[in-house]
Amino acid sequence: MKKLVKGMSIIVMSMFFCISFCAYATADLKVGVLAKRGAPKCMKQWGATAAYLTQKLGTKFTIIPLKFVAIEPAIKSGKIDFLLANSAFFVEMEKKYSVSPIATLINSRKGKALDKFGGVILVRNDSPIQTLAQIKGKKFMCVKYSSFGGGHMAWRLLIENGIDPKKDCAAFLEGKKHDNVVLAVKNNAVDVGTVRSDTLERMHDEEKIKMGDFRIIHQVKDDFPFVHSTVLYPEWPMAACANTDKGLAQKVAGALTGMSKDSVAAKSAKIVGWSKPADYTEVTECLKAIKYGVFGGN
Numbered sequence: 001m002k003k004l005v006k007g008m009s010i011i012v013m014s015m016f017f018c019i020s021f022c023a024y025a026t027a028d029l030k031v032g033v034l035a036k037r038g039a040p041k042c043m044k045q046w047g048a049t050a051a052y053l054t055q056k057l058g059t060k061f062t063i064i065p066l067k068f069v070a071i072e073p074a075i076k077s078g079k080i081d082f083l084l085a086n087s088a089f090f091v092e093m094e095k096k097y098s099v100s101p102i103a104t105l106i107n108s109r110k111g112k113a114l115d116k117f118g119g120v121i122l123v124r125n126d127s128p129i130q131t132l133a134q135i136k137g138k139k140f141m142c143v144k145y146s147s148f149g150g151g152h153m154a155w156r157l158l159i160e161n162g163i164d165p166k167k168d169c170a171a172f173l174e175g176k177k178h179d180n181v182v183l184a185v186k187n188n189a190v191d192v193g194t195v196r197s198d199t200l201e202r203m204h205d206e207e208k209i210k211m212g213d214f215r216i217i218h219q220v221k222d223d224f225p226f227v228h229s230t231v232l233y234p235e236w237p238m239a240a241c242a243n244t245d246k247g248l249a250q251k252v253a254g255a256l257t258g259m260s261k262d263s264v265a266a267k268s269a270k271i272v273g274w275s276k277p278a279d280y281t282e283v284t285e286c287l288k289a290i291k292y293g294v295f296g297g298n
Helices: 002-026 039-057 068-076 087-097 148-160 178-186 199-205 246-257 264-269 281-289
Strands: 029-034 061-066 082-084 100-109 112-114 119-124 139-142 171-174 192-196 214-216 237-240 271-275
Touching: 029 039, 029 068, 039 061, 039 246, 039 264, 061 068, 068 082, 068 087, 082 087, 087 100, 087 148, 087 237, 087 281, 100 246, 119 148, 119 178, 119 199, 139 148, 139 178, 148 192, 148 281, 178 192, 178 199, 178 214, 192 199, 237 246, 246 271, 264 271
Parallel strands: 029 061, 029 082, 139 171, 139 192
Antiparallel strands: 082 237, 100 112, 100 237, 100 271, 119 192, 119 214
16 A cells, blocks of 8 residues: 555656646746837847747747836746846846846947947037036936936946036936937037937938037047947846746857857847857946946935
């Protein structure tokens, strides 16, 4: 009788582990992506990456477009397994929820492979503002207070030069979109604006503006192919959430870093591919400098 009970126990346990394994193997793995230009464009850009991972790993991956305010709840509630968001969101979520970077995207901008980006501070070409110090008392517009390339980077540069845009500017405004900020400067709605690097060049190519209509404040002269005012920071990371299986995360990292620049996934995302995770220390230092979010209680 004891042997029968023991045998039945083994069978039940085996069935349990089999069911658990099958459930894990067939469950959709969810990649939360910051949908900065809306859900449809997010799916168009990253849907092929989910299909690529599904094909490579044999488990279905699904893209979950997320608004800025939806990222933290999605991680906290365990609704996503991976996160793709800007570098500032990543370091905040790393501190609060122990997400970990597994790869850094390599952007494709005008045929150039870039794993870093910067912030641009711009004024009209006929503006009397020539230096950072002269931004005091002026109307200053960022993309969003939560935008890294279109906000935090320039914010840090100003703070480090003795200017707090929240206190020292006549107004510290949000344009909501990069293009809106540039056009606000062009139309004299604000005195100064900040956007991420490559925005001006893209808008020039789209014939929305002319580069010559603007002047860059504190322009950095280096071999980076786009105008910028700040130091350069690492591009967006793909991060694994704390509860995501580490073995699975390693497989995803391997699949991403093995992605060809000629693949449908890379072309749809408009990237060259992925590299090993970058060092995001400088991003953390940026948020500490401006006392933002979990690094300052804002």
